[in-house]
Amino acid sequence: MRIVRFLTLLLLAATLASCVTTTDPRLIAALQRTSVREIRVELAPDVKTFGFGDKADQQVPEAVRTLQATMAKELIGVPGGPTRGRLVVTLHVFDVTTKQARIIGGHDSMIDGTVRLENAETGQLIAKAQNIHGEDLSMRGSGYGVIVAVAINAATTSGAPDIMAQRLSKSFTRNVKTWLTQK
Numbered sequence: 654m655r656i657v658r659f660l661t662l663l664l665l666a667a668t669l670a671s672c673v674t675t676t677d678p679r680l681i682a683a684l685q686r687t688s689v690r691e692i693r694v695e696l697a698p699d700v701k702t703f704g705f706g707d708k709a710d711q712q713v714p715e716a717v718r719t720l721q722a723t724m725a726k727e728l729i730g731v732p733g734g735p736t737r738g739r740l741v742v743t744l745h746v747f748d749v750t751t752k753q754a755r756i757i758g759g760h761d762s763m764i765d766g767t768v769r770l771e772n773a774e775t776g777q778l779i780a781k782a783q784n785i786h787g788e789d790l791s792m793r794g795s796g797y798g799v800i801v802a803v804a805i806n807a808a809t810t811s812g813a814p815d816i817m818a819q820r821l822s823k824s825f826t827r828n829v830k831t832w833l834t835q836k
Contacts, residue, residue, distance in 0.1 A: 724826050
C-alpha cells in the first residue's frame with residue numbers, strides 16, 4: 654500500500670513539475686531593450702463600464718485621466734533600455750465603484766485591458782500582453798459583522814473624490830510594471 658501511495662505521489666509531483674510556465678527569453682530581451690516614453694490609454698469600442706452611477710459620461714474620462722497620470726508617474730523610463738517605447742493600453746473592462754456602492758453594497762472595482770509596447774518612432778509592435786488585470790477588492794472587515802464592515806469600508810473610501818479610481822489605477826499600474834520588468 655505504501656508503494657502505491659509513493660508512486661501516486663511521485664506521479665502527481667511529476668505532473669505538477671511539468672506545469673511550470675516559462676517566459677520566452679526573446680520577450681524579456683525585447684522588453685529590456687525598451688524604455689517607456691509615452692503612454693496612451695484608450696477604451697475599446699465594446700468597453701464594459703459599471704459602477705459610475707448617473708454621471709458616467711463625466712466620470713469615465715476623469716477615471717481614465719487618473720489611470721494615465723498614475724501610469725505616467727510609475728512607468729515612464731521603465732524598464733530602462735535605449736529604444737523609445739510607447740505603451741498603448743486598451744481597456745475592455747473599466748469598473749470603478751462609487752463610494753456609496755463600496756460602503757453599502759461591498760462593490761469591487763476592476764480593470765481588464767490589453768497592453769501593447771510599440772517602438773515610439775516606427776510604431777512597430779515590440780511586445781503585447783493580452784490580459785492585464787487590476788482590482789480593488791471592497792469588503793474589508795467582513796467576518797466582524799455588517800456594521801463593522803460598513804464602518805471599515807467607509808473609512809477606507811474617505812479622502813480625495815477620485816480615491817476609488819486612484820486605488821484601482823495603482824493596482825493596474827503595478828501589474829503592468831510587473832509585466833514590463835519580468836526576468
